[in-house]
Amino acid sequence: MSDLDKTLLKTLDKIELNNINHPAWDAPIICRVEVDLPGWLAQLTGENKWEVYSEDEDETCISFAMREKAGKTAPKLAPKLAEVTLYHNGYAVVDVEGKALFDGSLTSGTSDCAHLSYFHAESGEPIVLN
Numbered sequence: 001m002s003d004l005d006k007t008l009l010k011t012l013d014k015i016e017l018n019n020i021n022h023p024a025w026d027a028p029i030i031c032r033v034e035v036d037l038p039g040w041l042a043q044l045t046g047e048n049k050w051e052v053y054s055e056d057e058d059e060t061c062i063s064f065a066m067r068e069k070a071g072k073t074a075p076k077l078a079p080k081l082a083e084v085t086l087y088h089n090g091y092a093v094v095d096v097e098g099k100a101l102f103d104g105s106l107t108s109g110t111s112d113c114a115h116l117s118y119f120h121a122e123s124g125e126p127i128v129l130n
Contacts (some may be wrong), residue, residue, distance in 0.1 A: 028120075028121035028122070029127060030118070030119050030120075032117045032119065033115070033116055034117065035086065035113060035115075040113035041082055041096075044102060045080075052066050053067055061085050061086060061087040064085075065083055066084060068080040080098040081096070081097060088100035091106065
């Protein structure tokens, strides 16, 4: 058997291996991102008393209006305001007092305050990825 014949056989073996039917890989899944918004804002700003006071959702994202809680040291100062926008594709934007603090992918492991979960779309059963 020539080297060319051996190469062709190896290539055919690889093609056959790639044609194995994987029905579980064809099933639709849902990816859910859970974010601890006050914790994430505390991580970004160094100030740990944030609260959500309103939210607005549209087709592509959810925006949260947040404010810094008044503390005992300066209860009469105007609270800092922030807006956190979480896009359905995993992208996020955080502005505090009009200054951008974060603009990027939340799903790429950029924060310990975000957790990804995966579920079967039809059954709702959790999926564990290795």
